[in-house]
Amino acid sequence: MASQRGYEGGGGYNAAKFAQHGMTEALRLEEAEHNVRVVEVAPGLVHTPEFSLTRLGGDAEAAAKVYAGVEKPLTAEDVAEVCAFAVNLPHHVNLDLITVKPVAQAAIHKLLRR
Numbered sequence: 802m803a804s805q806r807g808y809e810g811g812g813g814y815n816a817a818k819f820a821q822h823g824m825t826e827a828l829r830l831e832e833a834e835h836n837v838r839v840v841e842v843a844p845g846l847v848h849t850p851e852f853s854l855t856r857l858g859g860d861a862e863a864a865a866k867v868y869a870g871v872e873k874p875l876t877a878e879d880v881a882e883v884c885a886f887a888v889n890l891p892h893h894v895n896l897d898l899i900t901v902k903p904v905a906q907a908a909i910h911k912l913l914r915r
Contacts, residue, residue, distance in 0.1 A: 802845045802900060806909045829897065838895040840887045845902025846912060848874040870914030874903050 803811060804818035822841065829839035846868070853864035868874050880901065887896045905913040 802843050802902065802909045804841075804843055805900065808909055836892075838888075838892065840884075840896050841898045842880065842884055842887065843898060843900045844875060844880050844883075845900070845906045845909065846871065846874050847877060847880055849877055871903065871905050871912060872915055873905065875901065 803815050804822035807815045822843075825839060825841045832839060848868050848871075850864060853867045854861060857863040857867075883899055883901050887899060890896070907913070
């Protein structure tokens with residue numbers, strides 16, 4: 802979702818993701834005449850300890866807090882299922898952009914914690 806909305810403290814990450822989004826759009830335009838589907842999957846909060854641990858400089862306590870109190874965050878398997886769904890559709894169907902997030906995440910900046 803960082804490719805769709807900027808957020809405080811995310812400038813560098815947002816910049817990289819916005820660039821990736823633009824590249825994906827360009828690729829879709831360039832490859833349409835070759836009958837190539839280009840699908841962008843934009844996940845919100847996904848519980849992957851490795852990502853948070855790396856992003857937070859190896860601080861395990863800080864990484865755990867990212868998901869604390871979030872009821873049923875997405876998992877890597879959830880995102881994989883979305884990808885599999887998209888590529889297994891009939892070839893004439895293209896899902897340009899799929900934004901997937903847990904129900905607890907109403908927006909990039911609104912995450913419900915219990």
